[in-house]
Amino acid sequence: xxxxxxxxxxxxxxxxxxxxxxxxxxxxxxxxxxxxxxxxxxxxxxxxxxxxxxxxxxxxxxxxxxxxxxxxxxxxxxxxxxxxx
Numbered sequence: 001x002x003x004x005x006x007x008x009x010x011x012x013x014x015x016x017x018x019x020x021x022x023x024x025x026x027x028x029x030x031x032x033x034x035x036x037x038x039x040x041x042x043x044x045x046x047x048x049x050x051x052x053x054x055x056x057x058x059x060x061x062x063x064x065x066x067x068x069x070x071x072x073x074x075x076x077x078x079x080x081x082x083x084x085x
Contacts, residue, residue: 011050012049018047018057019055019057020042020058021070022043031043031044044061045057045062046061046065
């Protein structure tokens, strides 16, 4: 049984937060994913669940999307956007 949109949104932290990771190769290129749910490339990451820290969410999202659990470094940026509604 899949979650409904409301059940999924209810698990998200308030205010809604997201976390992602940047991975570079030896040539300094950034890894971008081609998610099936988006029409554009993106870095690995996703929403922070309620009770999760951004670091915990980043580790979980990378594990879910890439199947790896690498060491995650320091915080690089904090940003926000007002609600579109």
